[in-house]
Amino acid sequence: MKTPETHRFLPLLILSALLPVFLQAQELPPDHPISLYRQGMEYRRIGDFYRALELFRAATRKNPAYFDPIFASAELFFQLEEYDEALKMVDAALRLSRTDSAARVLKARILVGMGKFKEASDLYTNLLREEPNNTEARLGKAELDLALGKNRNATLEYLDTLQRFPDNRRALLSLGVLLSQQGNVQEAETYFDAALRYHSDNPLVHYLVGEYYFRQRKYDLAVERAKTALSIKPDYPEAHQLLGWISFQQGDYSEAYSRMDRLLSLNRSNPLGFYLKALSALRLGRKDEGITLLRSLVTLAPEDEVARITLEDSLKEHLPVEDNLRKTYAQYHFDRGDKFHDRNLFQRALEEYRRGLQIDPYSKRGRLAYAEIQQKIGFPGYAYNSLEFLKKQNLADRTAGEQLEILTSILSDRPAQRWQYDQFINRKPTLSLSLFVDLSSGALQHGFSELFLARYLADLLIGIPSIQILAPPMAVHTFGEAFQEARQRGTDYFIFLSFGETAREFSIQGDLFLSRTGGKIETFSVYRTGNDRVQNALLQVSSLIKGKLPLRGELLKREFERALVGLGSADGVKKGDKFLILPAQAISLKNDSIGFVYSPKEILGTFTVTDVDDLLCEGTVVKEGFFDRINPGDAVIPYEEQKPKGEPSPSPTPPPSALMLYKKILRIQ
Structure with a gap:
C-alpha cells in the first residue's frame, strides 16, 4: 500500500529520471537537426526569414522525416508569398503527418493565395466537419471569404470566433480592419480597443491601430500608437514607416526625411524608405537630391515600377527638356520599345515609344521609331507628323527625309490632303x-x-x-x-x-x-x-x-453631298460606317449609362464613311426631310447605339478591392 509520503516522493523520482534526457536535449551538438531547427526558429522570431529557411533546410537534410522544419519552411514561404514553394513544403509535411490540422489549414491558406478558391473551400469544409471548433480553420475560412468578396460571411466567422475566444488577436484585428474598410468606423474602433486591451504588449496591434487612425486622419492618436509599437520593438520598420507617413501627410517633410534616415539605418536597401525620403526631399525644394534618391532606388530595385514612374514624372516636372538625365531615362523606354517591336508586339512598342518621347521629346531615335511603328499599324498621318517635328527642329537626317517623301506620297490621296485640313492641329477632342x-x-x-x-x-x-x-x-x-x-x-x-x-x-x-x-x-x-x-x-x-x-465627332467641312468629319481610324472608324447628324446643342449625355440623349425630330440627316484618315473621315451626306439644314459644326454620332469596345472588366475573378483587403488581413498573424 502506498503511503502519502510515497505519493509526494513519486514525482521527484520521475523528475530525477527524466533530468538526464532534458540535459541531453539542451546539450545537442549545433549541427543536430533539433539544434538547427531551434536556431531557425530564433532567426524567424527576429524577422530574418532567409537565414531561418537556410537552417530549416539544413535540419531537413540531416533528417528528411523531421516534420517541424518542413512545416516551418512552408509557413515562411507562405509569409513571403512564394506560394508554389509553400505548397510543395506543406505537401511534404502532410506526407509525414496526413491528419495534422495545422498543416491542413496552412495548405488551404496557400491555395487561397494561389487563387485556387474551390480547392481551398473543399479543404476547409472537410476539416471543419471533422473539427467544428478548430479556430485556425475558422479564421482561415474567413480569409477565403474575404478574398472572394464575401465580407458578410467573413464577419460572421470572426464574430463566432470572438464569442468562443473574446481575446483572439487575429479575429479582433481582422474584424477591425474589415469594418474600417467598409466605413463602419465606430464598430471598428470597438474591436481595435479590445485588441489593445488584451494585447497591449504586441507591437503589431499598436501598429495596425495606428494605421487605422492615420487613415481616419487622427494623426495624434496614430503617432501615439506607432511610438508605442517602437517602444516594444525598436527595430520595427513598419512603425517607422507609419511615423514617416504621418509627418509627410501633415506637411512636416523635414521630420519625414529624418524618420526615413532612421528606417534606412536599420536596412540600407529598404526601397520604401528611399521612396519617402526622395518625396520628402522634393517637397523641401531639394529637387536634385530627390531625383538622385529616386535614381538610386531605380538602380537598387529596377523592377520597382512605381519608383520609375515617380522618377520620370519628377524629371519632366523639374528638368528642362534638353537635360541629359531626361535623355538617359527616355532611352530605357526606347530600348523596351525595340524589344516589343522585334516580337511584333506593335501596340506595346508604340506605348513605350510614346512614354519615351514624353520624357525626351527631341529624341531623333524615339521619333524615328515612333514613326515606323505608326506606319506599320496603319497610321501614316501620325508617322508623318512625328518626322515633320524632327524636320522643324532641324533634327531630321537622311533617313527621316526619305521617310517623309514616302509618307507624303502615301498621304497625297487621303482625306486630310484632299480637303487641305491639318488633322493634328485643327481636329479637337470631343x-x-x-x-x-x-x-x-x-x-x-x-x-x-x-x-x-x-x-x-x-x-x-x-x-x-x-x-x-x-x-x-x-x-x-x-x-x-x-x-x-x-x-x-x-x-x-x-x-x-x-x-x-x-x-x-x-x-x-x-x-x-x-x-x-x-x-x-x-x-x-x-x-x-x-x-x-x-x-x-x-x-x-x-x-x-x-x-x-x-463616340462623337464634328462635321468640319461640307461640299454638296460630300463632307469631312472629325473622326478617323484612330477612333475605330472604318469605311461603310454610318452616323447620325444632329445640331450640336440637340444632344446630351445619358444620365445613367453610356450614350447620348436626343429627340428623333432633331435628326438632320445621315453620314456614311467612304474614306478614312488617321483622325478624319470623308463620306456622303443624306439630308432628313425636305429642307437641308446640315452645316459645319453639327454633331455626328453612331447610327446605332454604340456597344462598348475594349477589354471587359474581369468578372470571373474577385474584385481587386476584395483581394487587397484579403492581403491586408493576411499580415495579421
Whole structure:
C-alpha cells in the first residue's frame, strides 16, 4: 500500500529520471537537426526569414522525416508569398503527418493565395466537419471569404470566433480592419480597443491601430500608437514607416526625411524608405537630391515600377527638356520599345515609344521609331507628323527625309490632303475628362504615389484623340469634393480612382460619373500580378476607358453631298460606317449609362464613311426631310447605339478591392 509520503516522493523520482534526457536535449551538438531547427526558429522570431529557411533546410537534410522544419519552411514561404514553394513544403509535411490540422489549414491558406478558391473551400469544409471548433480553420475560412468578396460571411466567422475566444488577436484585428474598410468606423474602433486591451504588449496591434487612425486622419492618436509599437520593438520598420507617413501627410517633410534616415539605418536597401525620403526631399525644394534618391532606388530595385514612374514624372516636372538625365531615362523606354517591336508586339512598342518621347521629346531615335511603328499599324498621318517635328527642329537626317517623301506620297490621296485640313492641329477632342484620386480608399505600399500613378494614366489617355484632360489629376478625400470640382471645370465625365498595391499585386478601381449630375455611369476594375503589373494595369484601364466612352465627332467641312468629319481610324472608324447628324446643342449625355440623349425630330440627316484618315473621315451626306439644314459644326454620332469596345472588366475573378483587403488581413498573424 502506498503511503502519502510515497505519493509526494513519486514525482521527484520521475523528475530525477527524466533530468538526464532534458540535459541531453539542451546539450545537442549545433549541427543536430533539433539544434538547427531551434536556431531557425530564433532567426524567424527576429524577422530574418532567409537565414531561418537556410537552417530549416539544413535540419531537413540531416533528417528528411523531421516534420517541424518542413512545416516551418512552408509557413515562411507562405509569409513571403512564394506560394508554389509553400505548397510543395506543406505537401511534404502532410506526407509525414496526413491528419495534422495545422498543416491542413496552412495548405488551404496557400491555395487561397494561389487563387485556387474551390480547392481551398473543399479543404476547409472537410476539416471543419471533422473539427467544428478548430479556430485556425475558422479564421482561415474567413480569409477565403474575404478574398472572394464575401465580407458578410467573413464577419460572421470572426464574430463566432470572438464569442468562443473574446481575446483572439487575429479575429479582433481582422474584424477591425474589415469594418474600417467598409466605413463602419465606430464598430471598428470597438474591436481595435479590445485588441489593445488584451494585447497591449504586441507591437503589431499598436501598429495596425495606428494605421487605422492615420487613415481616419487622427494623426495624434496614430503617432501615439506607432511610438508605442517602437517602444516594444525598436527595430520595427513598419512603425517607422507609419511615423514617416504621418509627418509627410501633415506637411512636416523635414521630420519625414529624418524618420526615413532612421528606417534606412536599420536596412540600407529598404526601397520604401528611399521612396519617402526622395518625396520628402522634393517637397523641401531639394529637387536634385530627390531625383538622385529616386535614381538610386531605380538602380537598387529596377523592377520597382512605381519608383520609375515617380522618377520620370519628377524629371519632366523639374528638368528642362534638353537635360541629359531626361535623355538617359527616355532611352530605357526606347530600348523596351525595340524589344516589343522585334516580337511584333506593335501596340506595346508604340506605348513605350510614346512614354519615351514624353520624357525626351527631341529624341531623333524615339521619333524615328515612333514613326515606323505608326506606319506599320496603319497610321501614316501620325508617322508623318512625328518626322515633320524632327524636320522643324532641324533634327531630321537622311533617313527621316526619305521617310517623309514616302509618307507624303502615301498621304497625297487621303482625306486630310484632299480637303487641305491639318488633322493634328485643327481636329479637337470631343469629350472632356477629369481624374480624381480617392485618398479615403485603397492602400499603396509606396505611400503618396497616387498622383504619380494618376498622371501616368492621364498621359495614356491624352494619346486617345477623342479625349481631353482639362487639368492634372487631383487628390480628394470625398466624392463630394470630386463632384464639385468636376462641375466647376465643366467636364463631360469624371473618374474617381483608387489604387491598391502590395509587394506582388497592383489593382485599380475606377468609377465613371457624369459631371453634370454626379450620376454613376460605369465601374471598372483591373488586377495584375507578375512583371510589369503596374504598367499593364494602367494600359488596360486606358483601353477600358477608350472602349466605354461614347463616340462623337464634328462635321468640319461640307461640299454638296460630300463632307469631312472629325473622326478617323484612330477612333475605330472604318469605311461603310454610318452616323447620325444632329445640331450640336440637340444632344446630351445619358444620365445613367453610356450614350447620348436626343429627340428623333432633331435628326438632320445621315453620314456614311467612304474614306478614312488617321483622325478624319470623308463620306456622303443624306439630308432628313425636305429642307437641308446640315452645316459645319453639327454633331455626328453612331447610327446605332454604340456597344462598348475594349477589354471587359474581369468578372470571373474577385474584385481587386476584395483581394487587397484579403492581403491586408493576411499580415495579421
